[in-house]
Amino acid sequence: MSNLKIIELDPADDDLVAGAFEVLRAAHAADAPEAPAPHRGKFTLGLIHPQPDHHEATFIAVRDGQVLGTAEAGYPSRENLHFGWASIHTHPDHRRQGVATALLDHFIADAKGRGRTTLTLDTRLTWEDGIERSKAGQLFAEKHGFEQALTWINRRCAVDALDPEAEQALLEKAQDAAGDAYEIISWIGRTPEHLVDTMARIDSTIMSEVPLGDLELGPETVDAELKNAKADRNEAMGVTPIQTIAVDKATGEAVANTAVFAYDDADYPDAFQGITIVNPEHRGHRLGTLLKILNLRLVRENFPQVRRIWTDNADVNAPMIGINVVLGYEILDGGAEFQRKFDA
Template identity: 70%
Template sequence: MEIIELDPADGDLVSGAFDVMRATHAADHPENPAPHRNTFVKGLAYPPPDEDEAHYVAVEDGKVLAVMGIGLPNRANLHFAWAWINVHPDHRRRGIGTALVERFFAYAREHGRTELTLDTHMTWEGGVERDKAGQLFLERHGFKLALTCINRRCAVDALDPAVEQELLEQAQAAAGDDYEIISWIGRTPEELIETMARIDSTILAEVPLGDLELEPETIDADLKRAKAERGEAIGIVPIQTVARHRESGEVVANTAVFAHADDPGYTDAYQGITIVDPAHRGHRLGLLLKLVNLRLVRERYPHLRAIWTDNADVNAPMIGINVTLGYEIVDAVGEFQIKLDS
């Protein structure tokens, strides 16, 4: 068995890597959204603009047995490296996972990174049972649980229409006339790009991060455009709704759902970060934006059946909104952390 860097141009190895991802999903967490072939393949050639990526595969007799993705933020958080590992279910307990973790450590050291994370699915009360292999494996390698996020799923039509309408009207009444609600699909309108960059830059300071030591990344208009280009290249479309404060002209609340919009066979979508500026909380803007956006999702992409979200277990206000909307627990993802000597 050898560990080699995955060349995005090597079609056989890329297919083999994707097959391992699919087999891991089927064996370990089949209820969660399945990996998407096109997005994986295109993503290899088109990494996010604020992150450098590398992929490694474990290969034996020409067959891919395991795959690892590594991400290195390249604008902020230069001490940080994250990765994911999938070992094919038929080839576990042979030291392949360990060989990949060792490659991850070496790679991180080569790039001067000292805080490393890997994640794994875990059981969460009220959800489905998950195998403990990932957690035991990570603890065996010295990682400690730093942040737990709960995965919840919501059918796009979870609420009774009359209940949904009532919630919307209550939220509209609470928000009053101070805010203009604006929705779009795809790229951020140019006239909003500066104010959207401002609110995006606050995200890391506002979401609970557990023991992860991450600093807010400054997002500017050029980075937003580059991220939008990347989304288009890998086939992921944002469906977005924001609140603009009429007096200041600033966007003060934002929500987005991301979908493989061109693939009618793929019925899951992902809820991205929802954020309300601290000075504008308490007006039900979070609930209002999510309801307006949900209606847009249903109207424009009728093939979508469910939206998935992951919230830090301690994020009570966001979880409260999600439960109101009909989100139900599926499982959790544990972010495990290790610090290397610099």
């Protein structure tokens, strides 16, 4: 495609940053308008404040000064150094012109230059009786040698999906099942300093506990320094965690955790459910349900603008899907990571 250049987006170039965000906005409107809209503040501030445990780059396809497509890429920088991921979007007015292919070729070359041998692309899919999605992303990935490796289901839940009596009954059932072996602690914003170490330990179990399909990813160790660096980034980006944990009174260790992430934006109606995790030895006590209901109440009390919470779960994660269905989560669509391996 003549005159098409692929460059890395400079966060200081306001015109190109605005053009890149416009690609994301227009692609969302065309492909999945029912899903949460991209958030301008999160996008622009995310360019300035990359994840502390990743090298991140946003590549853009530019012709005559206009941004036609974006590839947001990331490479873990502490563990899983074989891995890289990208999310590619083309403006609806400029599709089927080779833009996405040019961005993908650039991403692959960049990743190989960093010694990465396993790469993924993500795309939306139709899931069961959810909203029908275009197969263009899947076909694009497969055409370029990527194979489906992990499938997930996107769900949404109104913050008042349950009537108050039903919610209270669920909560009391969960409290009875948990008994008095646990201290329940909640907070908004940064993890309290005295809990950073135990929360770092529970965060370090996430990659071992969540279903990863055919993705070959090893555990990622989180320490207090990284935990605090992630908190710094959230604060800089206006992202607020709302978090509830269960601490085993016998050991003083956090053994269950849930978090929702909201934006510091009175006009943005969506929040995002993070990982809910329960230590294997402490399952069967309804801690997941207990923490999620208490955390939901914190969201309602402190973020009145939030009307919906979004989550995605691997299609094989039956226990968490079961909890979410009881809490009122409804299927929107699906998604998948497509993976391709290269020789070292």
